Structures are given as structure tokens and as C-alpha cells.
Amino acid sequence: MKPRTSSPHSRIFYCLCFFLFIALRLLAFQDMLTKYLPKSGEAENWKREGEPQYFEGEALYEYIDGGAEIYHEYGFKHVTVQDYVNPTGKSVSVEIFEMTNSESAYGIYTFKTHKAGRKLSIGGDAQLADYYLNFWKGNILVTLTGFDETSETRDGLLLLAKGIDAKLDLSGNRPQIVSHLPAENFVSQSMKYFKGILGLRNSHPFFALNIWAFEEGVKADYIEGYSVFFLRFKGSDQSFSQYEQLKKSYAEHPEYKVHKTSNTEIFTALDNRERRFFVSVHGTSIFLVLGDINHIQALQIFQKIQEEIGD
Amino acid sequence: MDHKIGRREFFKRSAQIGFSTALSFGFTSLAEAKVSLSGGENVDICVATGSDYYASTIKAVECLGGMKKFVPKDAKVALLPNSQSRHPGTFTKPEVVQAVIEMCKEAGAKEVNCLTLLKRENWEASGLAAAVDEAGATMKFVESEEVNFKSVPVPEGKAMKEVMIMKEFYNNDVFIDMPITKDHAGNKFTGTQKNLMGLNYRTNNRLFHRQDWQTNPKSIEHLDQCIVDLNKVVKPTLCIVDATEFITTNGPFGPGELAKPQKIVTGVDRVAIDAYCTTLWGLKGEDIYMIKLGSEQGLGEIDLKKVKIKEIKA
Numbered sequence: 242m243k244p245r246t247s248s249p250h251s252r253i254f255y256c257l258c259f260f261l262f263i264a265l266r267l268l269a270f271q272d273m274l275t276k277y278l279p280k281s282g283e284a285e286n287w288k289r290e291g292e293p294q295y296f297e298g299e300a301l302y303e304y305i306d307g308g309a310e311i312y313h314e315y316g317f318k319h320v321t322v323q324d325y326v327n328p329t330g331k332s333v334s335v336e337i338f339e340m341t342n343s344e345s346a347y348g349i350y351t352f353k354t355h356k357a358g359r360k361l362s363i364g365g366d367a368q369l370a371d372y373y374l375n376f377w378k379g380n381i382l383v384t385l386t387g388f389d390e391t392s393e394t395r396d397g398l399l400l401l402a403k404g405i406d407a408k409l410d411l412s413g414n415r416p417q418i419v420s421h422l423p424a425e426n427f428v429s430q431s432m433k434y435f436k437g438i439l440g441l442r443n444s445h446p447f448f449a450l451n452i453w454a455f456e457e458g459v460k461a462d463y464i465e466g467y468s469v470f471f472l473r474f475k476g477s478d479q480s481f482s483q484y485e486q487l488k489k490s491y492a493e494h495p496e497y498k499v500h501k502t503s504n505t506e507i508f509t510a511l512d513n514r515e516r517r518f519f520v521s522v523h524g525t526s527i528f529l530v531l532g533d534i535n536h537i538q539a540l541q542i543f544q545k546i547q548e549e550i551g552d
Numbered sequence: 553m554d555h556k557i558g559r560r561e562f563f564k565r566s567a568q569i570g571f572s573t574a575l576s577f578g579f580t581s582l583a584e585a586k587v588s589l590s591g592g593e594n595v596d597i598c599v600a601t602g603s604d605y606y607a608s609t610i611k612a613v614e615c616l617g618g619m620k621k622f623v624p625k626d627a628k629v630a631l632l633p634n635s636q637s638r639h640p641g642t643f644t645k646p647e648v649v650q651a652v653i654e655m656c657k658e659a660g661a662k663e664v665n666c667l668t669l670l671k672r673e674n675w676e677a678s679g680l681a682a683a684v685d686e687a688g689a690t691m692k693f694v695e696s697e698e699v700n701f702k703s704v705p706v707p708e709g710k711a712m713k714e715v716m717i718m719k720e721f722y723n724n725d726v727f728i729d730m731p732i733t734k735d736h737a738g739n740k741f742t743g744t745q746k747n748l749m750g751l752n753y754r755t756n757n758r759l760f761h762r763q764d765w766q767t768n769p770k771s772i773e774h775l776d777q778c779i780v781d782l783n784k785v786v787k788p789t790l791c792i793v794d795a796t797e798f799i800t801t802n803g804p805f806g807p808g809e810l811a812k813p814q815k816i817v818t819g820v821d822r823v824a825i826d827a828y829c830t831t832l833w834g835l836k837g838e839d840i841y842m843i844k845l846g847s848e849q850g851l852g853e854i855d856l857k858k859v860k861i862k863e864i865k866a
Binding site: 305306307308310311334352353355357370371372373384386388389438439442443496513 | 636637735737738740757761772802804807808809810838
């Protein structure tokens with residue numbers, strides 16, 4: 242049978258349809274985010290300045306040159322950026338990121354915030370720092386940046402954030418793994434949720450050498466001066482092989498001193514600054530405690546987490 | 553190659569002013585990196601502290617012997633400030649750039665050129681464009697097209713055997729690396745070494761980031777090695793680091809937690825300068841794999857006990 246070939250006209254038609262589809266898709270995505278931006282007059286005297294910018298998928302590298310990877314690690318879809326100004330010339334930049342799901346939005350929120358910020362009741366969690374504000378809600382992360390630390394700018398950040406929050410008719414929960422860490426003596430806003438190696442490596446230089454092919458992880462600080470990490474793997478094969486890999490890499494590394502213990506499923510080491518850490522593997526999980534803590538306390542923490550996850 | 557002056561001639565001229573320098577290939581020995589002050593004192597790094605960043609910049613360069621030591625008369629000078637983002641603590645401050653341009657001109661520079669792969673909007677948003685215009689330097693906006701870049705072999709490269717440096721760079725005689733030190737999600741720290749990615753073709757820079765970086769930690773180490781390889785073939789005449797106010801989280805783009813040591817750090821030894829800058833936010837040079845690799849591969853001295861640091865108040 243003779244194969245059917247399309248005429249030049251139909252090829253042009255298909256091409257036009259394709260480009261139209263792409264353009265409409267882009268506009269639809271853009272609209273999905275710009276609808277959350279307060280219009281001029283909706284946030285007192287803060288007005289939009291210029292047109293919103295829009296970046297989707299890999300195009301994020303154009304906006305965040307050299308720093309887009311962490312967003313992709315957590316699961317980035319697209320972002321819109323809009324500037325606002327007030328009559329005295331103060332400016333605020335608003336970025337609305339749509340992430341793949343609420344866990345991703347929560348994760349990048351924990352990556353971008355720190356313990357010293359002021360906790361706010363906006364969205365799922367919110368924090369105001371010296372000159373910027375972050376909050377997450379559903380699968381959305383909102384970052385507002387002022388360009389000075391004056392109260393006028395900070396008031397603007399709050400006004401605009403509340404305006405966006407009111408437009409975001411979304412909900413979503415924090416990842417379940419977050420609830421498994423001990424709540425007692427937890428340092429407020431110290432939680433970090435990881436979806437990959439960049440987030441983890443940025444949480445502490447301790448992780449600079451190791452392979453951690455985990456599914457998700459979480460870290461929190463405690464007032465006694467230690468941090469607890471909990472990493473979950475796809476299966477116990479992976480968690481045990483990572484544990485063995487970890488032991489091997491630290492045993493071979495000149496800057497770490499590994500302490501042998503009778504228990505094969507816990508090991509202790511000291512780094513070159515005499516910082517102590519304990520590591521344990523259990524089922525599909527690896528637990529780690531780092532800091533000012535002794536062996537017995539570390540074991541108690543590991544047991545608490547195991548009870549909590551019910552493995 | 554588009555060098556305005558030959559390598560041999562340039563070294564000869566540099567030797568005449570007591571300093572070996574420049575847009576050359578190969579390693580800077582640590583002996584070369586040490587700067588002789590007029591009184592016979594040797595110093596590796598100068599650090600000027602103060603709230604007037606323009607004045608601190610001038611003091612930190614004077615402490616090394618002044619700009620004339622690095623910029624010969626009638627030289628064409630390339631500056632590479634960081635203008636990646638407009639968020640506070642993420643870009644080299646305009647007053648620092650302005651002070652450097654003015655010092656270069658006073659030293660007798662024929663041209664001062666600010667090189668960038670970014671667009672004018674980036675420079676305007678951070679206030680850098682106005683500072684450059686006011687100080688009388690020229691912006692060189694290099695379009696990210698292959699034709700604007702030159703393939704440069706990296707004979708000692710471990711991860712990269714070739715980099716792609718902007719041709720415009722080679723139209724200059726002197727290169728001043730002007731990063732802001734700050735956090736970087738990719739490898740935790742950015743400073744003198746990582747800033748050089750701002751001269752390299754974006755497509756080539758993307759090779760620094762392997763496709764499997766999300767699952768293979770070796771790919772993150774690959775980034776550090778690529779940066780070190782790039783530094784083997786591009787050597788700054790002088791480094792002037794903005795460590796006045798910078799982000800220590802959520803880098804390189806910000807916004808993030810700000811540290812405000814109010815310091816300008818100058819010198820030639822990139823590893824030593826980067827190692828010093830890590831200490832300004834509670835780290836050590838050894839914590840940063842890129843700095844360790846740079847030290848191991850001969851780019852400079854990581855052990856700050858062996859580095860002569862001169863601290864001054866501005």
C-alpha cells in the first residue's frame with residue numbers, strides 16, 4: 242500500500258496548531274499563577290510595576306542562573322515574578338512558585354527559611370526574616386523580597402503576602418515523615434525536609450562525601466545542641482547498602498575517626514572538629530544524630546523514631 | 553588568540569612593576585601569589601573592615617601596594633563583578649565596583665571593561681550599571697552565542713579538557729576577579745574560583761552540572777572539579793572580594809540570611825582568599841570541596857596558618 246503523505250498545506254496547518262497549542266498552554270499556565278498576584282489597589286498603596294515575568298521548567302535557569310537545581314530537586318513546575326512599589330519608592334519583588342505537590346512546596350520552604358525568622362500565621366507555614374518573607378500553601382511557595390530592612394518595607398511584605406494568601410484557595414499537608422521526629426525540645430523552625438542530595442548537603446558540611454540515594458529525609462535541631470536526621474529509602478536493600486557505604490567511606494577518610502561498636506547496626510564517628518555522630522539503620526530508614534550527645538541518648542532517640550514510624 | 557600584548561612581553565612588563573600576573577595559562581606559584589609591600593613586608597591577603605565600603609575597597613587595595621602594582625599604564629582592564637541577582641547580599645556592591653574602576657583609571661588604565669554574560673536589566677536592577685557608567689567604565693555585554701567564545705584547552709584538567717572563555721576577555725591585559733562571597737546551593741560556597749564561571753560559555757557551564765546530579769553525588773563533586781579546572785587556565789591578576797554583606801543561606805540567588813562582616817578582601821591566591829572568606833560565616837576552607845581540590849591541585853594555600861593576612865580598619 243502506498244504510504245499516505247501530507248500536503249504542504251496540511252503540514253503548515255499542523256505546525257500552526259502546534260504553536261497555537263504551545264502559546265495557549267503558556268498563557269494558561271501564566272494565568273494560573275498571575276491570578277494570585279494582588280492587583281494595584283488590593284494591597285493598600287502598593288502597586289504593580291511592570292509586567293509579570295514567567296518561567297517554566299528548564300527556563301528557570303534563565304531566571305536563577307546557577308541556582309535553579311535546588312528547585313528542580315524539590316519538584317519545580319513554573320514561577321511568576323512581579324514587582325510592586327509604594328508611593329515613597331520602596332519596592333518588593335513577589336515570586337510565586339508552583340511546585341509538583343505540597344511536599345515539594347513545603348520542602349523548598351524549609352530550604353529557604355531559617356531558625357531566626359519570625360513565625361507568621363499565613364498559609365501552611367510562613368516566616369518573616371529581615372527583608373523577606375516566605376510562605377507555602379498547597380503546592381505553592383511564595384517568596385517576597387524587600388530591598389531594605391525598614392519597617393515600611395516589612396509592612397509591605399506582610400500586606401502583599403496576606404493578599405496572595407487570601408487568593409490561594411488551596412490546601413496541603415506537611416510530609417508525614419516530619420511528624421516522626423521527636424517533638425520534645427525541638428528548636429522552632431529548624432525543620433528541613435529533603436527530596437534529594439543538594440538539600441541534604443546544604444544542611445551540614447558533614448554530608449560532603451557520602452552517597453545518599455534516599456527517597457525523602459528530614460532534619461531537626463534540638464535545644465540540647467544536637468541535630469537528628471531521618472532518611473527513608475525505597476527498600477531495605479538500599480538503606481543497608483547505603484549504611485555499609487557510609488561506614489566504608491568514613492573509615493577510609495582521614496578526617497573522620499570511626500569508633501567500632503559491638504552493635505553492627507550502629508556506628509559512631511568523630512569528625513576533624515571532634516564533632517560526634519551516631520548512625521543507625523532500621524528497615525528502610527537510616528537515622529543519624531549529630532552534635533552534643535552521648536551514645537545512650539542517641540540510642541534512645543533512634544528507638545523513639547522507630548516506635549513512631551512503627552517499623 | 554586575541555591578546556593585545558604578547559605573553560612574554562606582558563610578563564616582562566609585569567616583572568618590571570614587581571608583580572607577576574595576568575591572563576596567562578598555567579599555574580600561579582605561591583611565591584608569585586605573595587605580594588611584596590614597599591616596606592619589604594610580604595602579605596598574601598589584605599582585609600579592610602568598615603561601614604564605608606568604597607573607602608574599605610580603596611584601603612584593601614592600598615594595603616597590597618596600590619592599584620599601580622597590578623595595572624600597568626595604558627593597560628586594558630577586565631573586571632568581573634557578580635551581578636547574578638538583585639536580592640540583597642547576592643551581588644558585588646556598586647560602591648566596591650566604582651572604587652575599583654576609579655583606582656584603575658588613576659593607575660593609568662586605558663580602558664576598564666566590565667564583562668558579563670547577563671543583560672543590562674540585571675545590572676540596572678542591582679544599581680551596578682549606574683555605578684559603572686558614573687565611574688566611566690564600559691559594560692561589555694556578551695551574548696551567549698558560541699561565536700563569542702573561544703575554546704581553551706585545559707592541559708591539567710581532570711574533569712574538563714576544554715573550556716569556552718568569552719573572546720572579549722582576551723582583549724584585555726589585566727583581569728580583576730570581583731565576586732561577592734556567598735552561599736551556593738550547588739557546592740555550598742562561592743567566591744573567587746566559582747565566579748570565573750561568569751566568563752565561560754553557558755552551554756559549557758552546563759557541562760559542569762551533570763545530568764544525573766540528582767542521583768549521583770559524584771556529579772556534585774564533578775562541578776567542583778570543573779571549577780578548579782577552569783581556574784587552571786584563567787588566572788586573575790588581582791582578586792577583590794565583597795564580603796561586606798552576603799547571604800549565608802539560599803544562595804546564590806537569595807533571598808537568604810545575611811551576614812554583615814563589612815569586609816573587603818584582596819589578594820592573588822584564590823584558594824587562600826576563599827578559605828579566609830569561609831571563616832566569615834563559621835566554616836573552614838576544608839569544609840568546601842572546591843577549595844580543597846584547588847589546594848590539592850596547586851591553585852593556592854588552604855592552610856590559613858601559612859597565609860600572611862593583614863587586617864586593617866577602614
